[in-house]
Amino acid sequence: MAEPVYLGVDIGGTKVAAGLVTAKGRILTQARAPMNSRGSAAEGLAAVLAAAGAATAGRRPAAAGISSPGPLDPRRGVVLNPPNLPCWRNFRLAAAAGRKLGVPVKVDNDANAAALAEARWGAGRGYGAVFYATLGTGVGAGLVLDGRIYHGRTGAAVEGGHVSVDWRGVRCACGKRGCIEALAAGPALAKRARALARREPAKARKLIEAAGGRVTGITGEAVGAAWRAGDAVAEEALRQTAEWYAIWLGNMVDVLEPEVIIFGGGMGALFAAWFPHIRKHMAAWTINRRAGEIPLRLARYGAEAGIAGAAALCLP
Ligand SMILES: [Zn+2]
Known part of the structure; x- marks a missing residue:
């Protein structure tokens, strides 16, 4: 069986970056899509899906994670009211992205997610x-x-x-x-x-x-x-x-x-x-x-x- 891969999506104020990552932290693919942080909630989600689609290129990840500017509620996967992402207010990002991607989705703030990558795979291993x-x-x-x-x-x-x-x-x-x-x-x-x-x-x-x-x-x-x-x-x-x-x-x-x-x-x-x-x-x-x-x-x-x-x- 092929090694599982995970989809990582990184949301910024002007772009969304996404990539497939192995269980050992190696990044296999990378793609980007422009983000209109001042548009509608649906436009914001579309940018996430565009980057995700380009990064996966037909390969099916076991799960997806999304790193987003906070504040957000990581347990419910809800983006609350980030000053840099006015498109999303109390937006159920994990549920909305999960429905479209067809895999379980976790959401956390960017610093927490980066800390976890370092602890699991990087300088904090x-x-x-x-x-x-x-x-x-x-x-x-x-x-x-x-x-x-x-x-x-x-x-x-x-x-x-x-x-x-x-x-x-x-x-x-x-x-x-x-x-x-x-x-x-x-x-x-x-x-x-x-x-x-x-x-x-x-x-x-x-x-x-x-x-x-x-x-x-x-x-x-x-x-x-x-x-x-x-x-x-x-x-x-x-x-x-x-x-x-x-x-x-x-x-x-x-x-x-x-x-x-x-x-x-x-x-x-x-x-x-x-x-x-x-x-x-x-x-x-x-x-x-x-x-x-x-x-x-x-x-x-x-x-x-x-x-x-x-x-x-x-x-x-
Ligand atoms: Zn301060």
């Missing part, structure tokens, strides 16, 4: 308590305990990106102040670098160059590129941002004491390059005297974390 953080335009987090996503009472647990590390800090899009997302995600890194570059433009020559010649054009990606090229201001912006992550992870270690901490997402590799600095500063932000023993690792899955994560939801 072999560890019982896996804390995963996805760093990009936002900060997401997931906790996997003995191979199961920790959901909390209603499925809203481990919104790690909205843990505040500075009650007087900048206001986050969620309304709270000083969330790690508001202080250390891509846009915050870019803002910090822009302020530093304005103060010392001579030192930021490579950074400004990487941003197309204008300080206002500096993005998180430009900071990463300029730092790799040896720019002093990019380095300073990253150092300061890494220190926020150190405070945050110190808190996470005190609450969870995970067996491994994994960085993924579009900026995961950039901040993983700062693990030694993060580890050094983390010691001051945890009372756990053995925190230094916890491995800090880069995720196995990069851009395909959503597909792998969604497929991982199907595992027994």
Whole structure:
């Protein structure tokens, strides 16, 4: 009998990506369809089915998983009211997709799903308590305990990106102040670098160059590129941002004491390059005297974390 394959569907604000994934986490196929997140609920579902159809290409998966921006109810497979997906309000995504695909469908939020893929197949394999953080335009987090996503009472647990590390800090899009997302995600890194570059433009020559010649054009990606090229201001912006992550992870270690901490997402590799600095500063932000023993690792899955994560939801 052929090895079972699982369909993983990754929903974003502008596109849906889908792929067939083996029970060992290998991605066999990938396809995409455009997503109109501001259209009707039916149009949103049609985008999911289009990507799924292209990815399966006639092969029948044993089950399907869908990774979606939250908030959602993973137990009932209902997408509640994600700000980035106005097309779906209290939408029964698992039931609707399951009817069309003819297989059982599981739904979870993108960070939880990616955390599960890392725990089952990636950098967290072999560890019982896996804390995963996805760093990009936002900060997401997931906790996997003995191979199961920790959901909390209603499925809203481990919104790690909205843990505040500075009650007087900048206001986050969620309304709270000083969330790690508001202080250390891509846009915050870019803002910090822009302020530093304005103060010392001579030192930021490579950074400004990487941003197309204008300080206002500096993005998180430009900071990463300029730092790799040896720019002093990019380095300073990253150092300061890494220190926020150190405070945050110190808190996470005190609450969870995970067996491994994994960085993924579009900026995961950039901040993983700062693990030694993060580890050094983390010691001051945890009372756990053995925190230094916890491995800090880069995720196995990069851009395909959503597909792998969604497929991982199907595992027994
Ligand atoms: Zn927040």
